[in-house]
Amino acid sequence: MCSHANSSQGVSDFTDVADSSDCVKDVKQPSWDLGCSLIEMTGVVHEFVGGDGSHPRSKAIYSKLDEMASELKLAGYVPNTSEVLLDLGEEEKEDALHRHSEKLALDFSLIILGPGTTIRIVKNLRMCPDCHSAIKIISKLYGRKVVIRDRTRFHHFDDGFCSCKDFW
Numbered sequence: 001m002c003s004h005a006n007s008s009q010g011v012s013d014f015t016d017v018a019d020s021s022d023c024v025k026d027v028k029q030p031s032w033d034l035g036c037s038l039i040e041m042t043g044v045v046h047e048f049v050g051g052d053g054s055h056p057r058s059k060a061i062y063s064k065l066d067e068m069a070s071e072l073k074l075a076g077y078v079p080n081t082s083e084v085l086l087d088l089g090e091e092e093k094e095d096a097l098h099r100h101s102e103k104l105a106l107d108f109s110l111i112i113l114g115p116g117t118t119i120r121i122v123k124n125l126r127m128c129p130d131c132h133s134a135i136k137i138i139s140k141l142y143g144r145k146v147v148i149r150d151r152t153r154f155h156h157f158d159d160g161f162c163s164c165k166d167f168w
């Protein structure tokens with residue numbers, strides 16, 4: 001299913017998803033985010049699919065996500081659920097956003113990588129506005145540089161700002 005079918009960006013996202021069969025074949029359930037994100041650490045590539053619970057450390061990742069979600073809210077983050085068009089309650093929509101693949105990958109990196117290490121993630125789709133604003137806050141909150149390459153460009157997050165100046 002395509003939850004973004006009625007927005008023009010969503011349509012192109014959907015086409016992209018259809019093309020990137022590598023990422024889609026592992027999705028076993030209807031997903032709000034058919035994107036996947038990759039990170040490489042010490043020669044091992046970790047792949048995260050939106051809503052994914054299959055990673056060996058997913059329990060630690062999800063509890064870190066919950067912790068991050070409350071810290072983000074304290075820091076003034078407001079979940080942007082406007083692009084979540086599924087028939088869900090407000091709380092479930094926020095939950096769906098928190099499980100986007102780049103958030104899972106970022107979260108995993110925060111658990112694994114020591115302070116001061118730049119986090120590098122490759123995402124197969126265009127990053128959604130919610131992930132973008134959440135990662136800006138995370139870069140400031142945790143004092144981390146985060147580099148994400150999405151479909152359209154590189155995003156260098158540092159100290160609450162992104163190199164794309166919110167235009168991508």
Ligand SMILES: [Zn+2]
Binds near residue numbers: 100127128130131132
């Ligand atoms: Zn997102």
Ligand SMILES: [Zn+2]
Binds near residue numbers: 155162163165
């Ligand atoms: Zn950006």
